[in-house]
Amino acid sequence: MNTYNGVSLPSFMYGTAWKKEATTALVIQAVEAGFTALDTANQLIHYQEALVGDALLALATRGKTRDQLFLQTKFTPVNSQGHRPPYDPSADLTTQVQQSFHGSVTHLHTDYLDSYVLHGPYSRQGLGREDWEVWKAIEALYEAGKTRIIGISNVSAEQLAQLCAQAKHKPMVVQNRCYAAFGWDKDVRELCRRYHVVYQGFSLLTANREVFVDPAIRAIAVRLGTGVAQIIFRFALQVGMLPLTGTTNVQHMKEDLQAEQFHLSPDDVQHIETIGA
Numbered sequence: 001m002n003t004y005n006g007v008s009l010p011s012f013m014y015g016t017a018w019k020k021e022a023t024t025a026l027v028i029q030a031v032e033a034g035f036t037a038l039d040t041a042n043q044l045i046h047y048q049e050a051l052v053g054d055a056l057l058a059l060a061t062r063g064k065t066r067d068q069l070f071l072q073t074k075f076t077p078v079n080s081q082g083h084r085p086p087y088d089p090s091a092d093l094t095t096q097v098q099q100s101f102h103g104s105v106t107h108l109h110t111d112y113l114d115s116y117v118l119h120g121p122y123s124r125q126g127l128g129r130e131d132w133e134v135w136k137a138i139e140a141l142y143e144a145g146k147t148r149i150i151g152i153s154n155v156s157a158e159q160l161a162q163l164c165a166q167a168k169h170k171p172m173v174v175q176n177r178c179y180a181a182f183g184w185d186k187d188v189r190e191l192c193r194r195y196h197v198v199y200q201g202f203s204l205l206t207a208n209r210e211v212f213v214d215p216a217i218r219a220i221a222v223r224l225g226t227g228v229a230q231i232i233f234r235f236a237l238q239v240g241m242l243p244l245t246g247t248t249n250v251q252h253m254k255e256d257l258q259a260e261q262f263h264l265s266p267d268d269v270q271h272i273e274t275i276g277a
């Protein structure tokens, strides 16, 4: 999978949210299980970015070097930061992005990122002054070669269309929660196809509990000799998404990666596409 600026992306990503003090051990296990891409954020209420960095140091001693891993982290606006924002909240937004980015590369013991993502727009509808100021600050990091790609998360179709149409550098990736009930984020995925933006889907399992018990999905899993989680991740891969998994279980890490090893029929894909409709 390539971005429109020619960066090659791993096909699966390990998400580090909500791992707390287990973050270091789980990241090491995930990489040793076969994940090469890690997602985090400089946002202490949900992520322990510094503990991801500790894992990277430990992995380096075992021969897993920086260039073998794809590191993605995020700039999180102050309204989603809780009481400990990783930047001066009274500074202008451009400075906040620069300070947060500096904190991220320090936590992760690197001098560049593979992907830097705006965690979510400030505006509920459309894009406002804050969104554009922050996006320009992120574009400046990209132009300076400090991150290979840039992206946006938790974005609506309307906002993504505006960003793609008006930004100097449109996002290379979008990261959204993917509900089967909304056609697996059909509108945003359609825009991503149109603008050649890679779609990363998160909470594919936790946002879709009803899919787990769907008899037709269970029948597909039985027929293919896999688990339901693998069917969902396989579906995501087959429709062109880059899925994230947040598993804390080593066996599940291996199972989730096995989604790359089998195929769903066009009928299976069609059924799953419309399962929540």
Ligand SMILES: NC(=O)c1ccc[n+]([C@@H]2O[C@H](COP(=O)([O-])OP(=O)(O)OC[C@H]3O[C@@H](n4cnc5c(N)ncnc54)[C@H](OP(=O)(O)O)[C@@H]3O)[C@@H](O)[C@H]2O)c1
Pocket (backbone or CB within 6 Å): 014, 015, 016, 017, 018, 039, 040, 119, 153, 154, 175, 202, 203, 204, 205, 206, 207, 227, 229, 230, 244, 245, 246, 247, 248, 249, 252, 253, 255, 256
């Ligand atoms: N941009 C954002 O705002 C945002 C928001 C939320 C998440 N994210 C990113 O997305 C990542 C993933 O999110 P998520 O944790 O909600 O994803 P998820 O993979 O949908 O959910 C993880 C849950 O699925 C279970 N699971 C995973 N593989 C399984 C398997 N093979 N069989 C059975 N159960 C399985 C896990 O249980 P076990 O632990 O027992 O395996 C865990 O309870 C996060 O870590 C974060 O990096 C981003």
